[in-house]
Amino acid sequence: MELRQTNGEMTNEVSENKTSKMKHPPGLYLLFFTEMWERFSYYGMRALLVLYLTTEFVRGGLGVDKASALNMYGTFASLVFLTPIVGGYISDRYIGQRKAITIGGIIIAIGQFVLFSNQSMTALYLGLFLLIIGNGFFKPNISTLVGHLYPEGDKRKDAAFTIFYMGINVGSFISPLICGTLAEKIMVTKQAGEIIHYGFRYGFLVAGIGMVIGQILFNLLSDRYLGDIGKTAVGKAKNIVDKETVNRPLTKQEKNRTIVICILAAFVIIFWTGFEQAGSSLTIYAQDYINRQVGVWEMPVSWFQSLNPLFIILMGIPISKLWIKLANREKGDLSIPTKMAIGLIMLGVGFLLMVGAVMQRGGNVTDTAVKANMLWLVGAYYLNTIAELCLSPVGLSMVSSLAPAKLASFLMGVWLLSSFVGNKIAGCVAAYTETLGHLEIFGGIAVISIVIGLILLTLNKRLVAMMK
Numbered sequence: 146m147e148l149r150q151t152n153g154e155m156t157n158e159v160s161e162n163k164t165s166k167m168k169h170p171p172g173l174y175l176l177f178f179t180e181m182w183e184r185f186s187y188y189g190m191r192a193l194l195v196l197y198l199t200t201e202f203v204r205g206g207l208g209v210d211k212a213s214a215l216n217m218y219g220t221f222a223s224l225v226f227l228t229p230i231v232g233g234y235i236s237d238r239y240i241g242q243r244k245a246i247t248i249g250g251i252i253i254a255i256g257q258f259v260l261f262s263n264q265s266m267t268a269l270y271l272g273l274f275l276l277i278i279g280n281g282f283f284k285p286n287i288s289t290l291v292g293h294l295y296p297e298g299d300k301r302k303d304a305a306f307t308i309f310y311m312g313i314n315v316g317s318f319i320s321p322l323i324c325g326t327l328a329e330k331i332m333v334t335k336q337a338g339e340i341i342h343y344g345f346r347y348g349f350l351v352a353g354i355g356m357v358i359g360q361i362l363f364n365l366l367s368d369r370y371l372g373d374i375g376k377t378a379v380g381k382a383k384n385i386v387d388k389e390t391v392n393r394p395l396t397k398q399e400k401n402r403t404i405v406i407c408i409l410a411a412f413v414i415i416f417w418t419g420f421e422q423a424g425s426s427l428t429i430y431a432q433d434y435i436n437r438q439v440g441v442w443e444m445p446v447s448w449f450q451s452l453n454p455l456f457i458i459l460m461g462i463p464i465s466k467l468w469i470k471l472a473n474r475e476k477g478d479l480s481i482p483t484k485m486a487i488g489l490i491m492l493g494v495g496f497l498l499m500v501g502a503v504m505q506r507g508g509n510v511t512d513t514a515v516k517a518n519m520l521w522l523v524g525a526y527y528l529n530t531i532a533e534l535c536l537s538p539v540g541l542s543m544v545s546s547l548a549p550a551k552l553a554s555f556l557m558g559v560w561l562l563s564s565f566v567g568n569k570i571a572g573c574v575a576a577y578t579e580t581l582g583h584l585e586i587f588g589g590i591a592v593i594s595i596v597i598g599l600i601l602l603t604l605n606k607r608l609v610a611m612m613k
Contacts, residue, residue: 169308170294171370173291173308175363175367175371176294176312177311179246181359182356183316184313184320185320185352185359190348191424192321192325193447195218195428196328196343196345196432196446196447198213198218199211205264205345211429211579215425215576218572219569223565223567225276225280225284225564226280226284226561226565227277228277228282229285230558230561232249232285232554233554233557233558234558236285236554237551240378241375241376242554245283245286246286246287247360247363247364249286251279251360253275253283254357254360255275256271256272256275256276257352260349260353261346261350272349284561285557286557288309288544289554290371290375291306291309291545292542292553300469306539307538310457310461315454317453317454321450323351324348324351325446325450327348328447329343332348401612402548404611406543406544406556409543414567420533420571422574427449427522428446430578431519434517435449435522436519449526453526480605481540485535487532489532489536491531493590494595495526495528496587498524498528499521499583500588501521503517505517508582547612
């Protein structure tokens with residue numbers, strides 16, 4: 146009898162351990178909400194930036210011409226992904242991830258409040274500068290903390306980053322709706338039915354408040370749910386084992402893995418070049434050439450930028466479960482290069498839909514009275530979202546798994562460097578839509594993305610061998 150009870154207890158214990166191993170640690174959800182509010186802040190501002198730049202000064206904007214505005218947007222969006230290399234290095238060597246996240250969050254909030262404070266180019270440049278610096282401290286370190294929640298080789302890690310990525314996109318989804326509606330609908334002064342002033346500044350104010358909320362939650366709850374994770378910089382390690390980790394040269398395996406991270410980062414530059422058209426050429430196209438009427442109601446332009454995060458919220462869990470299911474099969478999961486190649490190809494197919502939108506209008510017709518059906522744009526955002534889920538969270542998981550401990554946040558910054566280059570190229574490409582035409586731009590992105598994806602597939606075996 147005692148033996149049967151003992152076996153039963155052992156069975157229950159094994160079952161509980163198995164269940165606990167399948168669950169994610171509560172710290173993941175704290176990081177989820179912290180990142181959610183930071184992305185609320187960033188995407189709320191991003192949804193308004195091009196519109197704010199191109200709207201006349203007397204109507205609440207800055208009166209910048211479209212080509213210059215698109216270039217400025219691309220420069221800002223790219224620099225946001227350059228500073229994480231510096232921020233990652235500083236946190237690795239000196240201050241640790243937790244302090245870096247707090248410093249970055251405070252600087253970002255101040256930047257948003259500067260944008261709110263004054264309608265001028267001076268306030269714009271100062272505010273964007275602070276956002277760029279703050280993001281450098283915040284972005285690489287919160288992603289690194291997610292990886293630190295799991296032991297090496299944990300099969301839950303890809304799924305965890307997909308869940309974390311949903312946090313990014315919950316914030317990205319609600320921010321254009323709130324900030325965009327505030328600027329384009331609520332904070333609008335009308336006279337005789339004509340809009341005479343938009344409330345862009347108040348959109349920036351709400352974005353700053355969102356950042357403050359996220360930082361309060363993070364600092365109140367991090368000790369409880371994260372323990373000592375991210376408190377101490379690896380470069381300030383006190384015990385002998387950690388000091389040896391910092392001082393010893395990289396092994397051949399670590400060098401190979403670092404090379405793979407850099408190679409894949411180079412490939413995804415093409416992805417971000419196409420994907421980041423969302424805040425530039427696709428926004429302008431939606432404003433000028435997409436039929437936004439739903440009955441008697443006209444959909445705000447900024448709301449289209451909520452489609453991508455909405456689709457991620459809807460598809461994130463199914464794709465997360467797909468990765469776990471594939472990982473548990475006999476063949477194992479799809480390789481990381483394969484997932485990223487699929488992402489690039491899906492992005493190309495999404496832009497083929499935008500080619501369809503242009504063709505529906507009769508090609509590069511400049512008459513804004515001729516509109517394309519909004520379903521073309523909705524479909525493009527949907528396919529781009531599936532592409533993103535195959536590539537971006539998988540890349541974050543890869544870096545956290547492959548990067549040597551002493552270079553963890555730095556290499557996360559290197560991974561984000563691909564977004565820096567991609568965003569800068571995206572701004573330059575978007576600026577040429579006025580001269581080359583949308584058909585050539587959208588078609589070119591489609592073809593190049595598909596070809597690069599196919600090339601990555603051919604390199605799959607070699608890259609996988611280097612990752613082992």
